[in-house]
Amino acid sequence: MERKRTVHVLDTPFSTVAWPQISQEDQDAILELLCSLLAPLGAHRKAHVVPSKGRRRKQKLLSAGEEGSPAVPPAPDLAAHVDVGLAQISRELEAMSSAKVEAPPEGTSEANKVPNRPPYSVVFIARSGQSSAFHCHFPQMVAVASSSRPADQAIRLVGFSAKGCDERLSAVLGIPRVSSIALRVDAPQTKGLLEFVRARVAPVEIAWINEAQSAKYRETKIEPVQTKVGPARVKRAKVS
The missing domain is CATH 3.30.1330.30 (Ribosomal protein L30/S12)
Incomplete structure (x- = not known):
């Protein structure tokens, strides 16, 4: 059984x-x-971007007096x-x-504001x-x-x-x-x-965000679940 x-x-x-x-x-x-x-x-x-060949290659070029690669034009x-x-x-x-929107202190100039x-x-x-x-x-x-x-x-x-x-x-x-x-x-x-x-x-959408913003108390729900008892657990129960 x-x-x-x-x-x-x-x-x-x-x-x-x-x-x-x-x-x-x-x-x-x-x-x-x-x-x-x-x-x-x-x-x-x-x-314009050459794959890197490692530091050793760069050191050899510098020691040999070779000029570096030409200037790369700016990316789009x-x-x-x-x-x-x-x-x-x-x-x-x-x-x-985690960023918070805060007003800068009074008297802060535009040049001193930290750009985001x-x-x-x-x-x-x-x-x-x-x-x-x-x-x-x-x-x-x-x-x-x-x-x-x-x-x-x-x-x-x-x-x-x-x-x-x-x-x-x-x-x-x-x-x-x-x-x-x-x-x-x-x-x-x-x-x-x-x-x-x-x-x-x-x-x-995350349901818990809307739930948290509503600030309503929710009781803890404990759900009983029926699970099977394996053979090993049955054997230990008989021995005891």
């Missing part, structure tokens, strides 16, 4: 945060617009408004979440090319970073689920591996892409 026992667990509806649902057709269209936008950055990198203006990499984007989202970088408008993640452990934190971070902004200006999170998206982004940017890209609000030439994304991608 199968034995069961009752286990009490805390019941909460706020355990997970879902990624925005985006149709595959819309994902493909967004990827095309993004690659078209980033293509000039990759072209500049391929034409878009480069200053694009962040690439999980670590960089995670740090920026954390800073946006514009927040993100869209974050793109290639989800199929890596483990979920690398990007599962993004829905919560994006939602928290957008909590103080109007709904129509919230940061959009776009997850590409098709295989090969990371390889295509890498090829466009001329970087060995690209899995995440973020665009800032004032990024040039992004109006069409941003309008398309905002029209088809809903903001990330």
